[in-house]
Amino acid sequence: MPERKLRILIAKPGLDGHDRGAKVVARALMDAGMEVIYTGLRQTPESIVETAIQEDVDAIGLSILSGAHNHLFKRVIELLKNEGAEDIPIFGGGIVPEEDVSYLKRIGVKRVFGPGANTEDIVSYIKEMTNK
Amino acid sequence: MISSIDELIQKMVSGDKRALGKIITLMEEDSSSSAYIVSKIYPLTGKAYILGITGPPGSGKSSIVDKLVSCYRNENLKVGVIAIDPTSPFTGGAILGDRIRMRSHYTDKNVFIRSMATRGTLGGLSRATSDSVKALDAFGNDVIIIETVGAGQVEVDIVKVADTVVVVSVPDMGDTIQKLKAGIMEIGNIFAVNKADIDGAEKCILEIKMMLELSETKNGWVPPIVKTFGDRDNGANELYEAIKNHHKYLLESGRQEKKKIARGKADLIYILQNLFIKKFYEAINEEELEELGKKIASREKDPYTIIEELIPRLKKFL
Structure with missing residues (x-):
């Protein structure tokens, strides 16, 4: 019998046009046997949460390089709660200063991967986080 | 386990999107869950109109689906979309990117979009597609649009699932003989020539016309050929009209019933x-x-x- 497939949403919220990192991660997750729902640039927190629910994803990865991470992560987490979907874990990537990382972890972001992060680490982290 | 599935089914039927999302996951994971769920929801299904969109990779299927969803929403119909992308034969993973083109509907409460990977199924659909259509139907969608995986020549299973099949072509993809070959060009009830503003569109239309003239007319329906222009409105509206005409033809000619029987057999x-x-x-x-x-x-x-x-x-x- 085939094993359960992990479905991961990779999204870029807010206004920044740099999706190279998100694409690299999406491809790495695919190569690790996961199904990656890729929604492209300039997503609103509302659309990300709605997508996560319809696609029934196991985790959400947000890539932010605009500096608006504190606001955007918080909003996505709030909306997930409103929808009763706070059980979907969130991780992040992009340019996030150290002091903001601790804030993000406090509000419920599981982990933030910065520049130079190893895709293998991201893969094994997601597998661990989703109990697989 | 069973009782929690029952709970999910109940929630789904009462309009809970998360429950619908989870039901489709169960169907994708395991055919015995599918069997249980379908047996429970079957009486609620059979109401939705099922539209299939197929064509080669990059021909613009997702953009066309996006425009069609807008057309249906203008008539206040509830729409479900299943968009299929390929699973890697090497890793079993997939990148599901059809949603990118459908972003204008992400937060519309009456649109439900689900991306699916083929997971090894050939034929342009995934094993769970037909069952997921039933879930979307029981959820109360008026229309269900299936976008197949980027199709080559033999990915024709959509014809067994959909009421109407739109085959999307683009200019400059092979010569006349490609249009005459068996397979995908035989299954279109409607042909959309997308990106019709680039060179070769008229030739493409002519080749499809020629192919249709050589084919037997099936039960009095002559497939129309419509020019579309990606995400622009003109063309999309004509395509929408053509789809509505085919739906009407199916109902009036009694073909709809025959299709349902054929679908049951398939x-x-x-x-x-x-x-x-x-x-x-x-x-x-x-x-x-x-x-x-x-x-x-x-x-x-x-x-x-x-x-x-x-x-x-x-x-x-x-």
């Missing part, structure tokens, strides 16, 4: 095939399969003889 065969394969894997483990493979490779035995020998063992599983 469902039976498809489910049986999958059941056989599942039972086969239950009866024969990977090592034995490897051994049998070796025998075939070394010409010790041929595959038909091996199957003959296996049949008595498979019987007790049925």
Whole structure:
């Protein structure tokens, strides 16, 4: 019998046009046997949460390089709660200063991967986080 | 387990999107969950109109689906979309990117979009597509649009699932003989020539026209050819009209009923095939399969003889 497939949403919220990192991660997750729902640039927190629910994803990865991470992560987490979907874990990537990382972890972001992060680490982290 | 599935079904039927999302996941994971869920929701299905959009990769299927969803929403109809992308034959992973083109509908409460990977199924759909259509139907969608995987020549299973099939072509993809070949060009009830503003569109239309003239007219429906322009409105509206005409034709000619019967037959065969394969894997483990493979490779035995020998063992599983 085939094993359960992990479905991961990779999204870029807010206004920044740099999706190279998100694409690299999406491809790495695919190569690790996961199904990656890729929604492209300039997503609103509302659309990300709605997508996560319809696609029934196991985790959400947000890539932010605009500096608006504190606001955007918080909003996505709030909306997930409103929808009763706070059980979907969130991780992040992009340019996030150290002091903001601790804030993000406090509000419920599981982990933030910065520049130079190893895709293998991201893969094994997601597998661990989703109990697989 | 069963009781929590019942709970999910109840929630889904009462309009809970998360429950619908989870039901589709269950159907994708395991055919026995599918069997249970479909048996519960079947009386609620059969109401939605099912539209299939197929065509080669990059031909603009997702953009066309996006425009069509807008057309249906303008008439206040509730729409479900299943968008299929390929699974890697090497890693089993997939990048599902059809949603990118459908972003204008992400937060519309009356649109539900689900991306699916083929997970090894050939034919342009995934094993769970037909069952997921039933879930979207029971959820109360008026229209369900299926976007197939980027189709080559033989990904034609959509014809067994959809009421209407739109084949999307783009200019400059091979000559006349490509249009005459068997397979995908035979299944269109409507042809959309997308990106019709680039060179070669008229030639493409002419070739499809010629192909249609050489084909037998099927039951009084002559497939129209519509020019579309990606995500622009003109063209999309004409395509929408053509789709509505075909739907009307299906209802008035009685073809709709016949299609439903044909779909029932196809469902039976498809489910049986999958059941056989599942039972086969239950009866024969990977090592034995490897051994049998070796025998075939070394010409010790041929595959038909091996199957003959296996049949008595498979019987007790049925």
